[in-house]
Amino acid sequence: MVWVNAIVQGVLLGGLYALFAIGLSLAYGVMRLVNIAHGDFIVLAAYIGLLVVTTLGVHPFVALPAVVVLMFLLGYLLQRGVLNLTLGPDILPPLLVTFGLSIIIQNVLLESFSADAKALEIGPLQTASIRLGEQIAVGWFPLIMLLAALALTVGLELLFAKTPLGMAFRATSDDQQIAQLMGIRNRHVYGLAMGISFALIAVGGVFMGIKTTFTPDLGPGFLLFAFEAVVIGGLGSFWGTFAGSVILGVAQGIGFQLNPGWGILAGHLVFLAVLLFNPTGLFARTR
């Protein structure tokens, strides 16, 4: 039974990881951009959430939309102002620029907030849970995260499949030159893609800040989780990313149950195994 609980907790953890990962999947899918600072922006979102909560005195759930809007704007401006200038045949400039951003964010946060652990408080909801039998507890908040991740995944799939913007995203991703011939302004489309990616990061960051305490240096770890989830799930599909996130969460959960020092390592090993034996990922839909 304790193993079933480990798996259940892993699935719930996968919900948080999915919130981390779908933004990364989106940016890569549309622009082939790997944002090394992705995890650091998640942490940044949590700190922005903290700022909103402390200055306006509101509940983190109320602060969430504000953080989403702010992060959307930040993502759009960052893409148009900086990242668009680095996109091209050479993959080095975007990697190095986002690497530089990662260092900047971590240290700016360190200077502004110090290395003390911070948290976003939501009161009793944080630890409230549903008991399913003796050894299995489903926390309300982790469940909310999982459902939010699910809803956002569905939303993204619908956006891509049914809306003109989604068509523009897919076309630009397929052939950005010919997309221009359709009247699509690439720079703007990339900006929107990054903006949405950042909006998703915002949700992940605020929820992360509620679930756990956070410090400026957590970014790189989150990037690796998001990245592993995307690779395990396979490229080209948000459902795949969601599934990959859950698998990663379960792997970590089982590993943690075996030995607390092995949780994250177990996730890494599952990632490596998928790479070795099924390199396109388990649910790949792409080209």
Next chain:
Amino acid sequence: MLTVHNLEAFYGDFQALFGIDFEIAAGETVAIIGANGAGKSTFLKTICGLMRTPADTVRFDGAPIGGADASEIVKRGIALVPEGRRLFRSLSVEENLRIGGFAGRSGAWTLDRVYGLFPILEDKRKAPAPSLSGGQQQMVAIGRALMSNPRLLMCDEVSLGLAPIVVKDIYDALPDICTGGLAVIVVEQDIETALRVSDRVYCFMHGKVSLAGRSAELSHEQISAAYFGL
């Protein structure tokens, strides 16, 4: 409608076009022929904005459009059917057609009219674009360009890789396309077809215009000389 004067184009340090002069009026069909590497595709890319050039080397309705963003030029009414079709792989047939209309120009070309022109596409409207045959993909590419209701349509080697019967079917549809004053530039390797469908023809060689004239009036010898440089 479109005038090109002293157009030069470069790929890095490599010069592909050396001072091209060209013009086309409303309702005309003009063919461009020439061997591989002569610069025909480069020429079309420069006009539709995929390659940079000084502003007043290309004028559309008198206004300089050289070097403008491709996404702006299509809104003015210049559409390209690219070499090799280049359909959007992730989109269905119908989505490829719809996206052709994103430029927001109004006009006679609608989804229904394109399906009327190429009925087979309506049967396959939901199919993913890569699943179609070469000829059908070419129809989608042409339809996609038409959906932007252009005033100038540029077709880059639509016969490439297609069986002669398919090429014939496509070019047979050309008169139905050329209504309402639509100007058409046809880049072709097949000289006979090019001469048959066009009013005037330009021959490119090594990035320069080696011959220009009315299609009906040029002789075999003139064309061979211009094409092969003999």
Next chain:
Amino acid sequence: MSAAERDYLIERVTLASRIGIVLAIIVIAALISLPWWGESSTMRLIVEFICYLVLAQMWNLLAGYGGLISIGQQAFFGIGGYSLFLLANSAGINPFVSILCGGLIAAAFAVPTSAVVFRLQGGYFAVGTWVVAEVYRLLVMNAPVLGGGSGQSLRAMLQFSKSTRESVTYWIALAIAVAGVGLVYWLLRSRFGLALTAIRDSEAASESQGVDVRRYKLLVYVLAAFGSGLVGALYYINTLRIAPDAAFSIGWTASIIFIVVIGGIGTIEGPIVGTIVFFLMRELLADYGSWYMIGLGLVAVVVMVKWPRGIWGFVQQKFDLRFFPVQRRVRFLEPARPDQPVSLEN
């Protein structure tokens, strides 16, 4: 214009390179003699400098010539370091010999590692190499025999006197520096280098010309791992204490990236210039803690947006300076016009 119409020479040597060779010989001679007239701290600093320099050269080889952007070289750096400690402390092998072994063991680890990471491309390859480095770090941290999270000291060095320890470490470092730079320079002038450049420019075209792309990439990856492992062992024989969080830290990659951003990749002088600037900045600004790091990050962002070839790459292009010429230049000799060197590289 047919070949019959003009004569041309293909040559590599430039005036700058001739001056460069003379300068290099003078500098190296001075450096070799340092243990007799210099201070310990100077020697340690130079060893550290050499570590960063060779790491940057290895990264340059991987990224600039192999087209493999790795942000996980710290994996092999750490493996090299820990190999040194294992062999010297536990197996009683001479520590100086163990430096070489560190490189070899890292190279050995690179083979199975490549089987995994080569499944990925581009940016995903980069992050994948980071994951692998993290795996090594976690494995070492959970291995008590390696000292676990708190690391271990290089007790095996106690058998040597301080001056012997410092001098021999220093000379080995010099040898590694010369060998490292020299090897990369030689490689790139050879057919191997030509193949690498071709692969970097176009994999598909290279394959069609009979270049075994996979084998070359593997060779470059293993070679870079060897160099990184060698440097890892050298660094920790210099500092005498190792711990997993430091040895496998992404910070190594961050520093290398900064060096490369300043110096540009694809040249040999670039990493040298970049390392010098990096050390200067460190000496000047280290007191400012996070602001120093923010400064480094800002420099990286601004430089890569404005000068994607690095500051040195930009200078080099503008003034056509080549101290380590690897590109072949075509010099047209035309009777009617004076010699005009024309270089045919991108």
